[in-house]
Amino acid sequence: MALKDITLGQYFPGNSFVHRLDPRTKILAVTLYIVALFLAKFFLTYALMFLVLALAVKISQVPLKSLMKGMKPIAFVVVFTAVLNLFYTPGTHVLAKFWIFTLTMEGVYQAFFMVIRIMMLISGSFLLTYTTSPILLTDGLESLLGPLKKVHVPVHELSMMMSIALRFIPTLIEETDKIMSAQRARGADFESGSLMRRAKALIPLLVPLFISAFRRADELAVAMECRCYHGGEGRTRLRQLKYTAADRAVIVLFLVMVVVTGVLGHFGL
Numbered sequence: 001m002a003l004k005d006i007t008l009g010q011y012f013p014g015n016s017f018v019h020r021l022d023p024r025t026k027i028l029a030v031t032l033y034i035v036a037l038f039l040a041k042f043f044l045t046y047a048l049m050f051l052v053l054a055l056a057v058k059i060s061q062v063p064l065k066s067l068m069k070g071m072k073p074i075a076f077v078v079v080f081t082a083v084l085n086l087f088y089t090p091g092t093h094v095l096a097k098f099w100i101f102t103l104t105m106e107g108v109y110q111a112f113f114m115v116i117r118i119m120m121l122i123s124g125s126f127l128l129t130y131t132t133s134p135i136l137l138t139d140g141l142e143s144l145l146g147p148l149k150k151v152h153v154p155v156h157e158l159s160m161m162m163s164i165a166l167r168f169i170p171t172l173i174e175e176t177d178k179i180m181s182a183q184r185a186r187g188a189d190f191e192s193g194s195l196m197r198r199a200k201a202l203i204p205l206l207v208p209l210f211i212s213a214f215r216r217a218d219e220l221a222v223a224m225e226c227r228c229y230h231g232g233e234g235r236t237r238l239r240q241l242k243y244t245a246a247d248r249a250v251i252v253l254f255l256v257m258v259v260v261t262g263v264l265g266h267f268g269l
Contacts, residue, residue, distance in 0.1 A: 010066075010170050011133050017246070018060035018131045023140030025247040030128045032254040037117050037124075039258065041265040046116055048264070052257060053120055053127075062130045070126050071119065078115055085111040129166060136239070138163035143241055168216070175212050179205055 013019075018026070033052065040046050057067065071078075091106030129137070141159040149155050183204055 010130065012062055012066070012130045013133075014061055014131065016059060016061045016131070018056065018127075020246075021131075021250060022241055022243055022247045023132050023136040024144055024241060025243070025250050026128055026132055027137075027140050027144060028251055029254045030124050032251075032258050033124045034121055036254075036258045036261040037121055039262045039265045040113075040117070042113075042269055044269040045261050045264045046113060048257070048261060049120055050116075053123055056127060057123075060127060060131050062127060066130070067123055067126060071122065074118070074122060078118055081118060082111040082115050085114050134163045134167040137166070139239075139241055164220070168213075171216070172209070172213060176205070176209055179208050179212075 033049070037049055040049055057064065086107045087101040087103060089104060089107035089110045091104030093105035094102060095105060095108070096103040132140070138159045141162065142156050145153070145155040145159065
């Protein structure tokens with residue numbers, strides 16, 4: 001897997017219906033979608049979740065290829081989760097049994113639906129960052145978490161840290177790729193040998209990467225201080241967030257989706 005395949009935190013500029021939605025609407029929609037995913041039980045409800053995701057991807061005009069590339073880094077987690085559910089889910093319909101492993105029909109269903117759930121959950125979350133710029137994402141999070149300010153929770157600072165972290169993921173990935181290319185040109189080998197040898201080969205990569213990350217953090221801190229940044233107090237925004245009729249319609253549709261999924265899931269559909 002190439003580092004360039006990691007697309008977490010990237011933003012794809014566009015003018016689609018999804019791009020134009022209020023960031024708070026998109027955050028709430030993703031949250032409701034995740035809730036609905038955990039309420040889904042069987043083929044019908046998962047098919048409904050897949051249709052909603054496919055429609056959102058189509059409307060957002062985000063390249064499907066980019067969405068699929070973003071799945072590569074979590075392939076190991078998906079496979080590991082599938083194996084655990086496949087062999088360690090108790091059931092009455094035993095298909096095969098060997099050593100400490102028991103394969104049941106319930107385990108097959110559980111593994112299949114768990115893989116589908118993880119992939120759709122990650123895809124929905126990626127779609128949020130693909131269609132929302134880091135600045136708008138920060139403003140949306142701060143607005144939604146605004147009531148927590150009454151109990152002295154540093155909402156603005158938390159939102160800013162989350163946004164900066166997402167913003168710098170692609171930058172650090174690009175930096176890592178450059179360092180790895182430079183180390184390979186000097187004869188470094190990151191892919192062959194035993195696990196311990198490959199782990200030791202990463203040391204010359206991690207040291208300059210950490211130095212670069214700390215340098216970028218220091219430069220960002222200095223830049224923010226030079227611009228008299230003092231947190232969210234008294235801060236104005238170029239773009240004021242306002243809900244439109246489209247935002248309200250999307251939120252209502254996702255609320256209906258959660259209710260329908262919950263009802264269908266209650267009946268095991």
